[in-house]
Amino acid sequence: MNQETRSKHSNLKKRAKFGIGKSVGVSRDKSKTLDSKKPGRRNDGGKLKNENASGYRGKSNYRGRKEGEFHRHENDGFAGRDFGGKNKRVTANDAGSKFNRKWESRDSGGDKRKKGENGESRNGFSRKYGDVKSENSGRLRGHVEEVKFGMKKVKSRKNVDGDSVATFDRPRRKRRLIRIEYPHDTANKRFDDSLPVIDNTKEQKKDPDTEEENVEMSKNAQFRAIQPSPSIISFVNENLLGRRREIEFKKAGYNIELSSPLDNVPFSTSSERERIEESVFRNKLAFFAAAKVSSSFPSPDLPEIAFAGRSNVGKSSLLNSLTRQWGVVRTSDKPGLTQTINFFNLGPKLCLVDLPGYGFAYAKEEVKESWEELVKEYVSTREGLKRVCLLIDTKWGMKPRDHELVDLMERSKTKYQIVLTKTDLAFPIDVARRAMQIEEVSLKTKKSAIQPLMMVSSKTGAGIRSLRTVLSNVSRFARL
Numbered sequence: 001m002n003q004e005t006r007s008k009h010s011n012l013k014k015r016a017k018f019g020i021g022k023s024v025g026v027s028r029d030k031s032k033t034l035d036s037k038k039p040g041r042r043n044d045g046g047k048l049k050n051e052n053a054s055g056y057r058g059k060s061n062y063r064g065r066k067e068g069e070f071h072r073h074e075n076d077g078f079a080g081r082d083f084g085g086k087n088k089r090v091t092a093n094d095a096g097s098k099f100n101r102k103w104e105s106r107d108s109g110g111d112k113r114k115k116g117e118n119g120e121s122r123n124g125f126s127r128k129y130g131d132v133k134s135e136n137s138g139r140l141r142g143h144v145e146e147v148k149f150g151m152k153k154v155k156s157r158k159n160v161d162g163d164s165v166a167t168f169d170r171p172r173r174k175r176r177l178i179r180i181e182y183p184h185d186t187a188n189k190r191f192d193d194s195l196p197v198i199d200n201t202k203e204q205k206k207d208p209d210t211e212e213e214n215v216e217m218s219k220n221a222q223f224r225a226i227q228p229s230p231s232i233i234s235f236v237n238e239n240l241l242g243r244r245r246e247i248e249f250k251k252a253g254y255n256i257e258l259s260s261p262l263d264n265v266p267f268s269t270s271s272e273r274e275r276i277e278e279s280v281f282r283n284k285l286a287f288f289a290a291a292k293v294s295s296s297f298p299s300p301d302l303p304e305i306a307f308a309g310r311s312n313v314g315k316s317s318l319l320n321s322l323t324r325q326w327g328v329v330r331t332s333d334k335p336g337l338t339q340t341i342n343f344f345n346l347g348p349k350l351c352l353v354d355l356p357g358y359g360f361a362y363a364k365e366e367v368k369e370s371w372e373e374l375v376k377e378y379v380s381t382r383e384g385l386k387r388v389c390l391l392i393d394t395k396w397g398m399k400p401r402d403h404e405l406v407d408l409m410e411r412s413k414t415k416y417q418i419v420l421t422k423t424d425l426a427f428p429i430d431v432a433r434r435a436m437q438i439e440e441v442s443l444k445t446k447k448s449a450i451q452p453l454m455m456v457s458s459k460t461g462a463g464i465r466s467l468r469t470v471l472s473n474v475s476r477f478a479r480l
């Protein structure tokens with residue numbers, strides 16, 4: 001292999017190895033990084049070349065490559081990088097090396113050269129050169145590192161061989177502080193400029209009494225201010241409603257090995273759950289119809305009890321709990337699972353109806369509106385509908401849409417009963433407060449509302465037996 005071919009080969013290998021031509025290095029204004037006052041940089045390219053060459057040759061090979069190859073390559077790279085553009089090539093060409101010329105001719109052209117420059121500056125080839133060059137390259141490297149790692153100054157850097165150390169200080173560049181003025185951003189404000197002037201002379205005198213009246217308590221504070229009646233508190237405690245520890249269930253005689261442990265007879269000697277007292281709820285729960293529009297409602301052959309409420313309030317779960325047939329009605333923690341009115345037969349005498357929820361749900365606005373309309377139509381017009389259980393999440397209480405439905409049922413004289421759900425997620429005192437709040441504020445004047453308000457937890461089974469008793473009475477006395 002003659003020298004020229006070898007050089008070409010070596011260059012290609014180098015370029016491939018160090019990713020020259022791929023990477024985008026730092027392409028800054030090179031005239032800034034070069035010290036033009038030092039002799040032999042820009043104007044005396046031949047000299048520089050010779051110095052570099054001799055400097056390199058005096059050193060050991062770089063990763064076992066032949067001196068000639070590396071030198072040529074480095075030289076070219078250096079020339080290409082540091083003297084790119086107008087002045088830069090002059091150095092390399094003036095050096096008179098045929099390899100340089102070869103490289104020059106191969107790499108001439110803006111884009112290619114730029115790539116080479118960038119790649120080289122990243123790879124830092126010129127590190128391996130002698131004094132002048134290493135200083136130069138050090139600067140460039142330093143420059144690269146500054147950009148790469150945000151360093152202010154590169155003090156010293158070792159040669160590849162470890163014996164040539166170039167030390168220099170970069171002149172500190174003054175940082176330009178740019179102050180962006182945003183009229184409302186206080187971060188940019190100095191303390192002394194435009195401090196707000198408080199005009200004490202214009203201070204308005206407020207009547208403390210009227211001010212007190214105007215202060216509106218937050219809804220939370222209002223809720224915490226509710227004093228539940230002793231009867232509600234004792235009901236909550238007796239039925240183990242609210243968030244409780246298992247030890248309390250145990251002490252009250254419930255078998256905590258069972259799911260929904262409170263839906264059982266306390267102090268039962270059986271390891272199994274006692275059977276449901278109300279015979280109607282012992283029947284098999286069987287789905288028989290689903291309706292998306294009122295025209296597809298099944299004929300009202302049986303008395304119906306419907307479960308309405310916001311999405312995710314626990315309607316479907318309650319149906320499963322009441323019948324202890326978990327899994328018959330599908331439930332999900334994602335609001336909006338039930339999207340049709342689902343009719344279930346509970347034996348030959350009763351029909352349970354699972355309604356789609358309203359309010360927040362993972363569905364399109366127009367779809368949710370259509371569900372809501374369907375529910376409203378069902379509760380206000382359905383023949384055979386004997387009771388609507390309006391489920392309210394204990395934690396959240398009644399929301400405007402619940403009130404809307406209540407008003408509609410009042411107008412259509414549909415009998416409804418409020419059922420607080422998920423009581424196990426609230427503290428007992430909050431369960432009592434919520435019950436008190438709804439009974440006293442929301443239902444006091446309502447005529448179609450059936451008392452008492454029910455409180456349940458499908459998870460612990462609290463209040464489920466009581467609700468069964470109430471609903472079985474509905475079915476017992478219902479006449480079509």
Ligand SMILES: Nc1nc2c(ncn2[C@@H]2O[C@H](COP(=O)(O)OP(=O)(O)OP(=O)(O)O)[C@@H](O)[C@H]2O)c(=O)[nH]1
Nearest residue numbers: 312313314315316317331332333336337338357458
């Ligand atoms: N902790 C607790 N979680 C409950 C209770 N009841 C239901 N959930 C959970 O609440 C989520 C919603 O229950 P669903 O029965 O699907 O609610 P839904 O009202 O039918 O919801 P939509 O069909 O979307 O209207 C599920 O993850 C249930 O496990 C309860 O009493 N306590």
Ligand SMILES: [Mg+2]
Nearest residue numbers: 315316337338
């Ligand atoms: Mg549901």
